[in-house]
Amino acid sequence: MKNIKYTLNAVLYALLFGLFAVSCNSDKNTPASDEIKGEETAVLTHAPNVPPPITRKFSTKMIVNLEVIEKEMEMMDGVTYNFWTFGGAVPGMFIRVREGDLVEFHLKNNPNNKLPHNIDLHAVSGQGGGAAATFTAPGHETKFSFTALNPGLYIYHCATAPVGMHIANGMYGLILVEPKEGMKPVDKEYYVCQGDFYTSGKYGESGLQQFDMDKALKEQPDYVVFNGKVGSLIGANSLKAKVGETVRLFVGNGGPNLVSSFHVIGDIFDNVYPEGGSTLNHNVQTTLVPAGGSAITEFKCDVPATLILVDHSIFRTFNKGSLGMLKVEGELNKKIYSGQQDDRIYQSEGGASQTMPITPTEPTKPLSKEEKMTQGKAVYASTCQACHQADGKGIPNAFPPLAGSDYFASDPTKVIRVVTHGLQGEVTVNGKKFNGIMPKQSLSDNQISSVVTYVLNSFGNKGGEVNPSDVEKARK
Numbered sequence: 001m002k003n004i005k006y007t008l009n010a011v012l013y014a015l016l017f018g019l020f021a022v023s024c025n026s027d028k029n030t031p032a033s034d035e036i037k038g039e040e041t042a043v044l045t046h047a048p049n050v051p052p053p054i055t056r057k058f059s060t061k062m063i064v065n066l067e068v069i070e071k072e073m074e075m076m077d078g079v080t081y082n083f084w085t086f087g088g089a090v091p092g093m094f095i096r097v098r099e100g101d102l103v104e105f106h107l108k109n110n111p112n113n114k115l116p117h118n119i120d121l122h123a124v125s126g127q128g129g130g131a132a133a134t135f136t137a138p139g140h141e142t143k144f145s146f147t148a149l150n151p152g153l154y155i156y157h158c159a160t161a162p163v164g165m166h167i168a169n170g171m172y173g174l175i176l177v178e179p180k181e182g183m184k185p186v187d188k189e190y191y192v193c194q195g196d197f198y199t200s201g202k203y204g205e206s207g208l209q210q211f212d213m214d215k216a217l218k219e220q221p222d223y224v225v226f227n228g229k230v231g232s233l234i235g236a237n238s239l240k241a242k243v244g245e246t247v248r249l250f251v252g253n254g255g256p257n258l259v260s261s262f263h264v265i266g267d268i269f270d271n272v273y274p275e276g277g278s279t280l281n282h283n284v285q286t287t288l289v290p291a292g293g294s295a296i297t298e299f300k301c302d303v304p305a306t307l308i309l310v311d312h313s314i315f316r317t318f319n320k321g322s323l324g325m326l327k328v329e330g331e332l333n334k335k336i337y338s339g340q341q342d343d344r345i346y347q348s349e350g351g352a353s354q355t356m357p358i359t360p361t362e363p364t365k366p367l368s369k370e371e372k373m374t375q376g377k378a379v380y381a382s383t384c385q386a387c388h389q390a391d392g393k394g395i396p397n398a399f400p401p402l403a404g405s406d407y408f409a410s411d412p413t414k415v416i417r418v419v420t421h422g423l424q425g426e427v428t429v430n431g432k433k434f435n436g437i438m439p440k441q442s443l444s445d446n447q448i449s450s451v452v453t454y455v456l457n458s459f460g461n462k463g464g465e466v467n468p469s470d471v472e473k474a475r476k
């Protein structure tokens with residue numbers, strides 16, 4: 001058994017590093033007529049930014065300089081991790097070249113790093129996608145060249161043993177090979193890349209987290225995030241667009257394990273290039289992005305809304321971090337959408353109140369505090385819990401805590417107002433800033449008085465009681 005395992009590994013690494021002389025001749029894409037003119041140094045960008053479109057009509061020599069940096073960074077507020085990065089952030093820097101370009105790739109390994117690394121770009125036809133030529137020790141630089149034969153959006157990643165661990169620590173990014181004829185101009189282009197992370201502590205456990213090999217083998221991540229961090233695309237970091245603009249998202253998935261069901265709540269992809277290839281699909285709700293794969297999605301922003309980017313394997317979104325926002329500002333268009341802009345959109349697809357409707361059974365006589373607590377607990381579980389969590393502690397960067405919240409400590413009627421009217425804009429709760437949207441909840445006066453009473457008397461809060469008449473007053 002052991003022998004078989006070692007033999008398999010040996011074959012795999014031998015292939016990656018080019019120990020076998022494989023010859024594979026094909027003329028199909030040979031760029032015979034392509035003359036390389038001049039040279040350029042590629043502009044690389046950190047997510048969510050994308051380098052400018054290529055307007056050049058000829059092939060050139062593109063010099064790409066990328067440095068591997070091992071670095072402790074935040075995975076979430078208060079949670080840090082030793083990320084291994086291409087360019088100092090997760091995902092790695094976005095590379096943009098043109099079909100037919102001769103790419104001269106320079107890989108540097110920062111002298112302060114502890115380990116050797118390399119790079120396998122899926123855009124490369126050649127041994128290990130470049131991995132064989134770029135095995136680089138700390139403080140060194142390697143170089144190799146390739147011609148970008150096939151247009152498309154490709155993942156690149158480290159392929160140094162143990163490969164899974166290098167990828168799990170954040171070593172991936174995207175390279176776009178624009179087709180010769182270029183891409184249709186759009187108003188906004190953004191770079192979004194998903195990844196799953198395996199930490200010694202559970203989701204949200206503070207402090208420096210170690211990589212957990214056991215969880216990685218079981219494919220049970222604690223974090224599933226966009227652009228390397230919980231909250232990287234929400235609040236002040238949200239993507240932005242105006243009504244009428246067309247947005248193109250270059251979506252990647254570094255994995256290492258999970259496949260993403262990429263979806264934007266509140267809009268439909270007019271165009272999708274599935275798997276980052278050349279096929280064009282239209283009118284898509286959710287597109288699969290394989291681990292080690294990509295997709296390009298395009299959509300027109302028709303009405304003002306906060307669009308929510310999710311992996312629609314939805315527990316990952318509400319419990320592991322794969323949530324982003326695209327704020328679309330501009331004029332309402334009631335023909336396309338009317339109603340209360342932000343909260344309705346949220347409720348219609350992502351909100352908890354829609355998925356778990358409550359049938360109001362109106363009591364005939366006033367409830368005692370004890371009865372309110374019982375009813376309130378049930379309302380909390382079916383309505384509030386999806387966001388504020390069972391323990392009332394919320395989710396850092398996304399949903400504020402109700403446990404010991406200083407937001408309403410001095411005035412319990414504030415809780416009623418938040419529930420009846422919803423809440424948006426920046427709020428500070430226990431010293432942490434939140435800038436999300438809480439939809440107003442369609443609950444009866446009785447249900448609200450119960451759930452608010454429940455919140456005031458749970459999660460270590462200091463008590464209190466409210467009545468349906470208080471709710472009626474607050475509604476006005």
Ligand code: HEC
Binds near residue numbers: 423
């Ligand atoms: C869809 C997610 C969601 C649901 C469901 C939800 N909330 Fe919220 N809640 C939020 C968000 C997001 C904020 C912060 C809004 C902001 O940033 O302006 C918030 C803020 C609050 C606040 C003020 C800040 C604080 O932490 O004290 C209270 C109180 C509150 N919610 C109570 C409730 C109660 C009670 C329910 C159930 C009846 C509920 N929420 C349901 C998302 C939600």
Ligand SMILES: [Cu+2]
Binds near residue numbers: 159171
């Ligand atoms: Cu590596």
